[in-house]
Amino acid sequence: MKKFILLTAVLTMLASCGSKDRGELVGVQGKKWHPEKPYGMELIPGGSFIMGKADDDLAGVHDAPAKTVTVRAIYMDATEITNSEYRQFVNWVRDSIVRMKLAVLADEVAKVPEDGGIGEYAFKDADTANMSVYEKYMFENYTGLGPTGYEGRKINHDIDLIFDTSEYPDEYYAEVMDTMYLPLEESYNGQRTWDVKKFKFQYNYMDIQEAAKNRSITRKEAIKKEEIEIYPDTTVWIRDFAYSYNEPMHNDYFWHDAYGDYPVVGVTWKQAKAFCEWRTINKNSYQKSKKGSAMVNTFRLPSEAEWEYAARGGLQAATYPWGGPYAKSDRGCFMANFKPVRGDYAADQALYTVEAKSYEPNDYNLYNMAGNVSEWVDASYDPNSYEYISTINPSVNDKNNKRKVVRGGSWKDVAYFLQVSSRDYEYADSARSFIGFRTVQDYMGTKVTK
Known part of the structure; x- marks a missing residue:
């Protein structure tokens, strides 16, 4: 019993010696916050007005x-x-859709980065050797649970997309790009244009107002999904x-x-x-x-x-x-x-x-x-x-x-x-x-x- 009490006292002393708060209530110390004004914005001070x-x-x-x-x-x-700023949004959505389509087709035809061509656009998890422990855990436990089976898989943003038809790497790449343009019969002046109806942005948000007013709904029910052209x-x-x-x-x-x-x-x-x-x-x-x-x-x-x-x-x-x-x-x-x-x-x-x-x-x-x-x-x-x-x-x-x-x-x-x-x-x-x-x-x- 005396040995147990002595050990407890020693551990307590060690814990106190190793602590920077000296046993006082100092609160959880996070990283120092430095407010950063977003690019292109102005700070509007709060206040009252008529x-x-x-x-x-x-x-x-x-x-x-x-x-x-x-x-x-x-x-x-x-x-x-x-227009320029909104085009950045449009291009991001377009490129993300193209990358997803390329990754899905690469998965279907069993192409990986080492194969070249469309394989270079395969999902990031196509090679599990370079995944962290957390990424591997998430891949093994959550991949395939969504409607398409591709939810949660990371697309590859490291390699540039190719828009010049003369430089397409293989027929699979050409097949994907073809789906993003209007059909040939709808083209004129020898120029095909993007099918902009396929530029759809999906996002989730939590309806805080509904969640606060209706205590009976679950967190899952408060999360809404939107898809917008x-x-x-x-x-x-x-x-x-x-x-x-x-x-x-x-x-x-x-x-x-x-x-x-x-x-x-x-x-x-x-x-x-x-x-x-x-x-x-x-x-x-x-x-x-x-x-x-x-x-x-x-x-x-x-x-x-x-x-x-x-x-x-x-x-x-x-x-x-x-x-x-x-x-x-x-x-x-x-x-x-x-x-x-x-x-x-x-x-x-x-x-x-x-x-x-x-x-x-x-x-x-x-x-x-x-x-x-x-x-x-x-x-x-x-x-x-x-x-x-x-x-x-x-x-x-x-x-x-x-x-x-x-x-x-x-x-x-x-x-x-x-x-x-x-x-x-x-x-x-x-x-x-x-x-x-x-x-x-x-x-x-x-x-x-x-």
């Missing part, structure tokens, strides 16, 4: 009465998401304007480099949400590749209150992001891209959209919070929502309400819709030639609250 109409707008005051609310600090894109609808340039010639915009606006820095349009609310999910995945994939790097907070669409707070740029009761009450400066220059005169779209020196970093930014260094393109926000439109929303981080997003709020006005709108308090809506599955979006990310902490 949301809604501040003047005697008898029509608008019914769905936007003045109300003091407070929002948390966020990062927001300095510009609307551009992500290619913009370029036909909006024709469908939005009857008896109007806009074919050049339909043909060139999204893909031509001349429009790379212009805001993307023709995207639905659901596609904008999918872009946010991809941006989070893309950034976290990079973070994972850097050992020890913390995962980033999610990118998302702004709430209606966040958007208006950011658009005001710290100015209380202002009509426009630059103050107002006029849409012209004291030198007679237009402050935004909109339709200033009936039928005259070019009076502000812009016929359609302009580059995303045009005109003067507001005091939060955000460009085109009024005009150019209207912007999707993460809110369902209810004309009475201001009457019942919370005064802290107000948000109304009813999944059964398909009318989603758009803010800021666009190149084809009159000045009224450019006002920071003006509200409008479109249906979630609608795409327009005058609606784009920008994203936000929550700021970690509260020290930048005003």
Whole structure:
């Protein structure tokens, strides 16, 4: 018994000597957090403001009465998401689908990297010799449990895809690539084009709102799966304007480099949400590749209150992001891209959209919070929502309400819709030639609250 007590005392002393907390309650010490401003974003300090109409707008005051609310600090894109940025998303989805198809066919014909050709695009686990203990465990216990049997298997991103038909490595590669293009009978001018309906992005998310309100559902039931066609609808340039010639915009606006820095349009609310999910995945994939790097907070669409707070740029009761009450400066220059005169779209020196970093930014260094393109926000439109929303981080997003709020006005709108308090809506599955979006990310902490 004495030996046992002595041993226990020795172990206790050794544990105390080896501990850095000296037996005190110091909390779990994680890695020091260094907030990093995401590329292309601006920090919007949290604070309170008067949301809604501040003047005697008898029509608008019914769905936007003045109300003091407070929002948390966020990062927001300095510009609307551009064609070039959205093309990065489209190319990522396209390339991922191609790589998956190549890996599946390589698996079916039993080709491995050593065989060359399509074998170079085989799943990463085709050679189990280089797998870590964890990867091998996951492969042996979870592979094949999904509907296709390929869920959880890693595709190979280390080798470049080949798009030049004269350089295809073998007939298997050609077979896969052929499935990604429109059939020959649908081609013209000797050029085959991508079948963009196959550019589908799949992602999972947890419906936190439903999980919090309905305690009876399981975690598995709260996880939702989405599959979205992500290619913009370029036909909006024709469908939005009857008896109007806009074919050049339909043909060139999204893909031509001349429009790379212009805001993307023709995207639905659901596609904008999918872009946010991809941006989070893309950034976290990079973070994972850097050992020890913390995962980033999610990118998302702004709430209606966040958007208006950011658009005001710290100015209380202002009509426009630059103050107002006029849409012209004291030198007679237009402050935004909109339709200033009936039928005259070019009076502000812009016929359609302009580059995303045009005109003067507001005091939060955000460009085109009024005009150019209207912007999707993460809110369902209810004309009475201001009457019942919370005064802290107000948000109304009813999944059964398909009318989603758009803010800021666009190149084809009159000045009224450019006002920071003006509200409008479109249906979630609608795409327009005058609606784009920008994203936000929550700021970690509260020290930048005003």
